[in-house]
Amino acid sequence: MNIPSNTIDRLCKIFGQLDILGKKSIEFVSSKDLAIAIGTTEYTVRKDISLIGVTGFTRKGYEVVSLKEQLGEKLNLKTQRKACIVGLGRLGTALLDYEKFKQDGFDIVAGFDSSINKIERIHTSIDVFSVAELENVVSQCNIELGIIAVPSEHAQDIADKLVRAGVKGILNFSPVEINVNENIIYSRIDLTNALRSIAARF
Amino acid sequence: MNIPSNTIDRLCKIFGQLDILGKKSIEFVSSKDLAIAIGTTEYTVRKDISLIGVTGFTRKGYEVVSLKEQLGEKLNLKTQRKACIVGLGRLGTALLDYEKFKQDGFDIVAGFDSSINKIERIHTSIDVFSVAELENVVSQCNIELGIIAVPSEHAQDIADKLVRAGVKGILNFSPVEINVNENIIYSRIDLTNALRSIAARF
DNA sequence: AGTTATAAGTGAAAAAAATCACTAAAATCA
DNA sequence: TGATTTTAGTGATTTTTTTCACTTATAACT
Numbered sequence: 449m450n451i452p453s454n455t456i457d458r459l460c461k462i463f464g465q466l467d468i469l470g471k472k473s474i475e476f477v478s479s480k481d482l483a484i485a486i487g488t489t490e491y492t493v494r495k496d497i498s499l500i501g502v503t504g505f506t507r508k509g510y511e512v513v514s515l516k517e518q519l520g521e522k523l524n525l526k527t528q529r530k531a532c533i534v535g536l537g538r539l540g541t542a543l544l545d546y547e548k549f550k551q552d553g554f555d556i557v558a559g560f561d562s563s564i565n566k567i568e569r570i571h572t573s574i575d576v577f578s579v580a581e582l583e584n585v586v587s588q589c590n591i592e593l594g595i596i597a598v599p600s601e602h603a604q605d606i607a608d609k610l611v612r613a614g615v616k617g618i619l620n621f622s623p624v625e626i627n628v629n630e631n632i633i634y635s636r637i638d639l640t641n642a643l644r645s646i647a648a649r650f
Numbered sequence: 651m652n653i654p655s656n657t658i659d660r661l662c663k664i665f666g667q668l669d670i671l672g673k674k675s676i677e678f679v680s681s682k683d684l685a686i687a688i689g690t691t692e693y694t695v696r697k698d699i700s701l702i703g704v705t706g707f708t709r710k711g712y713e714v715v716s717l718k719e720q721l722g723e724k725l726n727l728k729t730q731r732k733a734c735i736v737g738l739g740r741l742g743t744a745l746l747d748y749e750k751f752k753q754d755g756f757d758i759v760a761g762f763d764s765s766i767n768k769i770e771r772i773h774t775s776i777d778v779f780s781v782a783e784l785e786n787v788v789s790q791c792n793i794e795l796g797i798i799a800v801p802s803e804h805a806q807d808i809a810d811k812l813v814r815a816g817v818k819g820i821l822n823f824s825p826v827e828i829n830v831n832e833n834i835i836y837s838r839i840d841l842t843n844a845l846r847s848i849a850a851r852f
Numbered sequence: 853a854g855t856t857a858t859a860a861g862t863g864a865a866a867a868a869a870a871t872c873a874c875t876a877a878a879a880t881c882a
Numbered sequence: 883t884g885a886t887t888t889t890a891g892t893g894a895t896t897t898t899t900t901t902c903a904c905t906t907a908t909a910a911c912t
Contacts, residue, residue: 454899460846468826478859485827487838491901494860506907507858523850531845538747542740543841548825552842554849592852593845617848623750624670625687633851637844639745640754642837643733643795644662646819647755648725649835650794656869680889693871696890708877709888856911862904869898874891881886 455496459519461486462493466516467552478509528555530591534582534606535598536561536570539621543595544574554593558585562602579606586613593617600624657698661721663688664695668718669754680711730757732793736784736808737800738763738772741823745797746776756795760787764804781808788815795819802826 451459465485469477479493486493497510500522504510520526531554533540543549544559559576561567567576577585586594594610596603596618603622610618617633620626628634653661667687671679681692681699688695699712702724706712722728733756735742745751746761761778763769769778779787788796796812798805798820805824812820819835822828830836 452898456850457843457847460843460850461840463846464825464840464843465827480859484829487827489901490859492899495862495900498861504860505909506860507909509859523846524852525846525849529845529849538744542744545740546841548842549845552846554842554845593848616852619844619848623666625689633848635844635848637839638663638666639748640750640756641659641662641666642821642839643731643751643756644665644725644727644754645659646795646821646835646837647727647731648658648662650726650818654868682889691871692889694869697870697892700891706890708890709879711889854912856909858909859907861906863902864904865900865902867898867900869896871896872894874893876891877889879886879888882884 451499455499456523458486458488458492458496459500459523460525462496463516463519463523463525464552466512466519469512470516474512476505476509477512477515479504481509525553528553529593530555530557530589531593531595532556532558532560532582532586532591533595533597534560534579534610535596535602535622536566536576537597537599540595540597541570541572543597543621544570544572544576556595557589557591560585562598579609582606582609583613586610586615591615593619596620596622596626598622653701657701658725660688660690660694660698661702661725662727664698665718665721665725665727666754668714668721671714672718676714678707678711679714679717681706683711727755730755731795732757732759732791733795733797734758734760734762734784734788734793735797735799736762736781736812737798737804737824738768738778739799739801742797742799743772743774745799745823746772746774746778758797759791759793762787764800781811784808784811785815788812788817793817795821798822798824798828800824 462482479490483490483493502515502518533544536559549556559574560579560582562579570576594615596606598606600623603624604626607626607628620636664684681695685692685695704717704720735746738761751758761776762781762784764781772778796817798808800808802825805826806828809828809830822838
């Protein structure tokens with residue numbers, strides 16, 4: 449059975465929430481509380497969880513550790529994954545040092561920029577390279593995820609390089625949409641659009 | 651007639667795309683091309699646009715300038731809006747200097763942080779203040795949008811302060827969900843979740 | 853031990869969203 | 883000028899998603 453796309457997104461959020469609850473040593477959580485935490489309804493949470501075949505306990509809710517475990521299994525979130533950031537402007541360097549990624553299972557192992565000056569100026573524990581080395585480094589290190597934080601005009605070119613180097617997924621922070629082969633998992637965070645979507649509801 | 655939420659989001663994306671096309675002096679655009687640019691189908695684009703009452707031209711498409719104009723009208727995207735960033739860590743300072751916001755109609759007029767050291771260290775043309783001054787500054791300057799980039803544990807408190815100070819909308823980059831009064835437009839960008847949503851589809 | 857209250861599970865219904873299929877208009881071409 | 887092609891507009895249909903309503907289980911309480 450294939451899981452609807454919205455359900456996958458919500459299950460990822462539930463996974464994140466379970467992580468938080470687990471750290472607080474909370475053992476059980478109800479569909480209602482999960483719903484509040486991820487911004488949906490209890491019905492939807494129950495349907496979503498039932499879709500992956502996990503069952504909870506009457507009057508107690510879902511067992512935090514085991515639900516997280518099973519979600520991790522189904523959603524492929526159990527293994528640490530390697531990622532890289534391309535474009536070391538302000539946003540890129542901020543992402544390079546976003547400590548939470550590592551705790552959450554994403555290991556940023558490389559940064560790339562086209563400017564040699566920038567590469568020399570950055571001091572971080574993560575290796576930084578010239579974009580010229582991107583394809584080599586990404587394929588050598590088996591980096592699975594590419595995060596694009598370059599200006600619009602270079603976004604497509606970088607995406608193509610990442611794909612050639614063998615990444616499975618791309619997260620694009622640049623202000624333009626890019627085209628990638630349909631077997632690449634792709635998504636985009638458009639910061640301006642996030643603000644516009646809010647303002648449009650004022 | 652009230653416009654569905656998904657439609658609003660897509661119309662915002664279309665608005666962004668029209669902005670790009672306008673700068674290239676492109677006069678007309680088809681529903682098909684818009685669909686490709688924002689990642690949907692031509693049917694959906696036509697339905698969405700018809701919902702706001704704009705009509706296009708047979709065999710030419712939609713007139714870029716006038717569609718953008720009308721979208722701006724309907725979506726409240728015509729006036730420059732004031733925003734502030736709370737939390738001047740790496741991500742917050744990156745957002746503080748994200749030049750594109752200004753071009754796109756969002757004027758970041760203030761930054762806030764709880765650490766005086768951090769405030770003194772930052773050099774940017776934007777005024778930075780202590781969080782203690784948040785409520786005063788936000789209400790004095792009529793800031794409508796608050797962008798939260800503080801650690802989890804302070805996110806709710808900052809949201810409450812922003813709401814008290816009178817913002818209409820909040821964009822939350824912190825790793826936890828927060829609760830705000832339902833008349834506040836709220837959305838969240840969860841960076842870890844963005845990566846997880848990709849990895850879950852591998 | 854019996855009662856009550858809470859919370860999952862789930863088929864059915866409703867609502868929402870997307871897609872289709874067709875019409876109409878107009879630009880282009882022969 | 884007439885045929886053809888492109889593209890919007892839209893009611894109908896289909897699909898998807900969400901919500902509801904009800905059942906069942908069991909923990910907690912009296």
